[in-house]
Amino acid sequence: MTKQYHPETLSVRAGNEMTEFGENSEALFLNSSFRFNSAAQAAARFGGTEPGNIYSRFTNPTVTMFQNKLAALEGAEQCVATSSGMSAILACVMGLCNAGDHIVASRSIFGTSVQLFSNIMARWGLQVTYVSLTNPAEWQAAVTPKTKLFFVETPSNPMTEVGDIRALADIAHQSGAYLVVDNCFCTPAVQRPLELGADIIIHSATKYIDGQGRCLGGAVLGSKTLMEPVYGFLRTAGVTMSAFNAWVFLKGLETLFIRMEAHAKNALELATWLEAQPQVARVYYPALKSHPQHALAMQQQSNGGGIVSFEVRPKAGQTAQEAAWALIDATKLISITANLGDAKSTITHPATTTHSRVSAEARAAAGIQDGLVRIAVGLEHVEDLKADLFLLTK
Ligand SMILES: Cc1ncc(COP(=O)(O)O)c(C=O)c1O
Incomplete structure (x- = not known):
């Protein structure tokens, strides 16, 4: 569908999976667990040999529809939906970094993201260096052998500074690091960071994806390989998007x-x-x-x-x-x-x-x-x- 249709059409149609009842609007699956036909099927689902829903901490059809729609809009292989924008950043770092790893982050990021890196993740051995969003030379100079992620918001909050995604992606890749872009200010309707070379996108769905100030939610998007450990963290830690919120965000994306x-x-x-x-x-x-x-x-x-x-x-x-x-x-x-x-x-x-x-x-x-x-x-x-x-x- 992604190749065949324009982004506006994808925002309305992509990711939708209808049930046998023939509903024209996405269904809200407000349930915590899913029944199996037999013990053998339960084992196959848990063992990963049979696809399907298990438990809404990590699989829920309404959340899956939201993830697939947002992935289609950002041009990402996979989306992991989370309970908030901050838990999306947490899941990204916990999934991809180890103690002792280093992040180069823009000085111009949301204050709570600074708190997360400097006051919480630092206690677990993560190193962070803050540099100017607009000066790629500072990013190059800040790289260490332990640098795992570059983290930017563009435009930044609140100064609306703009970072050069392609230039920062090139520097990150030369250093073996991944470029993470918080795309919350723009959404895929205005900017598509993966097409410009970024590796990972963060969203606070709370913002424009909802669009009417109702629900908290977030998302991490990227390749299947990068999203596997992010999903692994979410499945275990439970920073999960609620089905109700995913349903609201699905409606929000239609008018994005x-x-x-x-x-x-x-x-x-x-x-x-x-x-x-x-x-x-x-x-x-x-x-x-x-x-x-x-x-x-x-x-x-x-x-x-x-x-x-x-x-x-x-x-x-x-x-x-x-x-x-x-x-x-x-x-x-x-x-x-x-x-x-x-x-x-x-x-x-x-x-x-x-x-x-x-x-x-x-x-x-x-x-x-x-x-x-x-x-x-x-x-x-x-x-x-x-x-x-x-x-x-x-
Ligand atoms: C750019 C940016 N990223 C992330 C967040 C965090 O999102 P949430 O409040 O959904 O946790 C915010 C919240 O204002 C934000 O402005």
Whole structure:
């Protein structure tokens, strides 16, 4: 099916497996275990000599449909669905790394990913070096004989920095390492990292894959060989996607392409307007010509995505944080919440929320200033969003 149809068609049709009841919408298999016809069949299923479902910690038909649909969209051989985006990163590292292994990670990644690498995995002997997303020479210089993974988000959260996936994949492969791309900001509707040379994709399905802020979930995608130990970790540790959440995500994927286009259209219009406001010192959005990696972004992505960040200019007597908080508190429509990828626009102050557990030095190194505000632009009319940011025009 992957070769025959366009991605939009795959988002609606791929992976679906219907039962003998002839349902036209995917069924929700809300059950923990599956019955066997005989003891011999049970043994064959457990022994792996007969394919089929066993127990929903590691096999469930609704989750399988979600995995196969997302794999078709990313062009991956296999997808392992997980309980959240963070457990997708955990399963990836636990499946592929051993104590003493080394990861080179972009300095510009989600704060909780930094916590996972530096505070939790480090206790189990994993070494991590943080480098600039936009400077491939730093990645080359950071490689050690123990380097197993390169880990990037592009565009990054919240600065929307863009990394050169092909260049980083080449450096990783010359060093015998794998390139992992967290593709949560773009989704396969906007960017397909495996086609650009990446080896593994991470998703927080919680974001655009759901698209309406309902469920937590995640996914790891790549070749069958790389996914085997990742699946092995999930099967044992149980960081499993629930069948109900998989069913919601299946519905979300059906509208992914039209939603991502609408998010990006609104985001570009809002970013362009923000650039013209005197109270805004700087706007970060990959589809703006002023973005430092604009040309690269437009090669790798089909549009700029839905996330816009900007620095608020403080008024006399105000700190940068006070200015950012005043803007956020004055909004009436946009939701003050740290989630992103929802139909509802969300606004957040990264320095005191998503990145508050990152040290002040690491925040400064990643360019996250106290006046920075991030908007995950939703599907409301853009004029209503501009009106809600009225403090910027005063
Ligand atoms: C880029 C990125 N990756 C991963 C995650 C973690 O996803 P989850 O909240 O589903 O665990 C997030 C959450 O905000 C994120 O923004």
